[in-house]
Amino acid sequence: MSTxxxxxxxxxxxxxxDMDAFLKENSEHMIDSDKPFxxxxxxxxxxxxVLQTEAFIYADIPEHYxxxxxxxxxxxxxxxxxxxxxxxxxxxxxxxxxxxxLYGMSPLYAKIPRDAVIMVALNQRMDDxxxxxxxxxxxxxxxxxxxxxxx
Numbered sequence: 703m704s705t706x707x708x709x710x711x712x713x714x715x716x717x718x719x720d721m722d723a724f725l726k727e728n729s730e731h732m733i734d735s736d737k738p739f740x741x742x743x744x745x746x747x748x749x750x751x752v753l754q755t756e757a758f759i760y761a762d763i764p765e766h767y768x769x770x771x772x773x774x775x776x777x778x779x780x781x782x783x784x785x786x787x788x789x790x791x792x793x794x795x796x797x798x799x800x801x802x803x804l805y806g807m808s809p810l811y812a813k814i815p816r817d818a819v820i821m822v823a824l825n826q827r828m829d830d831x832x833x834x835x836x837x838x839x840x841x842x843x844x845x846x847x848x849x850x851x852x853x
Contacts (some may be wrong), residue, residue: 703767706722709728709731712724712728724758731745737773737774739772739774739804740772740773741807742800744772746801747791750793752791754769757772757787757790758787759790759830760789760790760830761783761785762786762788762831763786763848763849764849766851771783771787772787775845777806780849781802781807782846782849784805784807785802785846786848788801788824788826789828789829789830789846790829791829792840796827807852815843817845818851819837819838819841819843820834822837823837834846
């Protein structure tokens with residue numbers, strides 16, 4: 703059972719007067735509501751044993767830009783940049799879906815062929831962006847876009 707499912711199960715039985723105790727007991731699983739994407743990604747990267755710097759290198763994203771994206775100091779309109787970070791950070795399909803939603807982007811959709819290929823890559827635990835790009839290209843689809851200067 704995922705942490706989210708477990709917390710949801712506990713919350714079903716939690717009374718309002720017990721919320722303070724619930725929040726204290728589960729603080730390491732909670733996400734900062736001011737910067738939910740940043741909080742979530744930092745938790746997942748730490749759990750997966752991936753340093754932020756490594757994620758930027760593996761995602762082929764400039765380090766200074768990556769830090770600004772992960773801290774939510776800067777916002778990108780390029781969904782592929784977030785996907786690159788998710789792949790490099792070894793996120794599962796479900797975690798990637800959540801990261802996209804927290805960032806304010808549409809989740810992967812199985813009926814969109816390119817998204818379907820990316821979902822297969824995530825399901826197969828491909829954590830190399832170049833390998834995912836090769837899979838996309840071999841299926842006659844464009845590779846994941848790199849971050850642009852005017853992003």
